[in-house]
Amino acid sequence: MNASAAIRQIRERPRVIARIAGVFYLLTFVVGSAALYMGANRADTVALIAGLCYVGVTVFFYVLFKPVNKTLAMVAAAFSLAGVVAGALKVQPQGVVVGMVCFGFYCLLIGYLIFRSTFLPRVLGVLMAFAGLGWLTFLFPALAHQLAPFNLLPGVVGEGALTLWLLAFAVNATRWGELAGDSGAAPGP
Numbered sequence: 001m002n003a004s005a006a007i008r009q010i011r012e013r014p015r016v017i018a019r020i021a022g023v024f025y026l027l028t029f030v031v032g033s034a035a036l037y038m039g040a041n042r043a044d045t046v047a048l049i050a051g052l053c054y055v056g057v058t059v060f061f062y063v064l065f066k067p068v069n070k071t072l073a074m075v076a077a078a079f080s081l082a083g084v085v086a087g088a089l090k091v092q093p094q095g096v097v098v099g100m101v102c103f104g105f106y107c108l109l110i111g112y113l114i115f116r117s118t119f120l121p122r123v124l125g126v127l128m129a130f131a132g133l134g135w136l137t138f139l140f141p142a143l144a145h146q147l148a149p150f151n152l153l154p155g156v157v158g159e160g161a162l163t164l165w166l167l168a169f170a171v172n173a174t175r176w177g178e179l180a181g182d183s184g185a186a187p188g189p
Contacts, residue, residue: 014119014177015170017064022166024056029163051084058084058106064171065113067179076109095141104139107132107158114162119176124162131158 032050035043058080065073083102091098107128115125134154137144144151 012173014064014173014180017060018166018170021057021060021064022163022170024053024060025159025163026167028053028057029160048088051088054080054084061110064176065110065117067176067181068113068117072109072113076106076113079103079106079109097138097141097144100135100138103155104132104135104137107135107155110162111158117175118179119171119173120165124158124165127158127161129158131155134158 028050031046031053035046035050038046058077061080062073062077065076079102083099083106085099086102087099109132111125111128111130111132113125114120114128115122117125131154134151137147137151
């Protein structure tokens with residue numbers, strides 16, 4: 001392999017990571033939506049699959065956003081993983097849907113990381129922050145109940161827009177590489 005082919009392969013890595021994250025995000029949407037229309041026993045299994053897909057999103061987002069701010073990317077990943085676990089265990093003390101609240105903080109952090117990055121459009125960061133605010137309504141059960149189902153709309157719009165962008169355009173690999181500091185080669189996961 002010649003040097004230009006090696007450089008091209010390295011520069012394509014963040015685009016591949018972004019597209020894989022987009023695929024996992026799309027699977028989360030499709031499988032999670034299917035779980036809403038199934039009987040209780042099957043829905044739990046399907047929701048678990050959706051959660052595992054979201055773990056995939058989380059891992060690939062950590063790698064993708066680590067060059068922006070490694071600490072915030074790690075905190076965001078922790079919120080996401082906590083949300084997946086809380087959702088699977090159906091943790092709802094006093095009606096607070098803990099999983100959704102964790103996803104709210106996750107979306108806020110991802111929104112900030114997108115906004116600070118130079119490899120994705122800032123409007124996606126704003127939409128993800130908007131999504132996070134929608135999920136955070138679940139911190140207040142009475143408010144979430146009052147706003148339902150409209151409090152789901154910011155999440156569908158924000159996370160949906162990011163999913164479609166990742167699938168269609170991925171990221172600007174050159175700018176990602178500049179942030180990573182080594183011509184597009186990602187540090188290890």
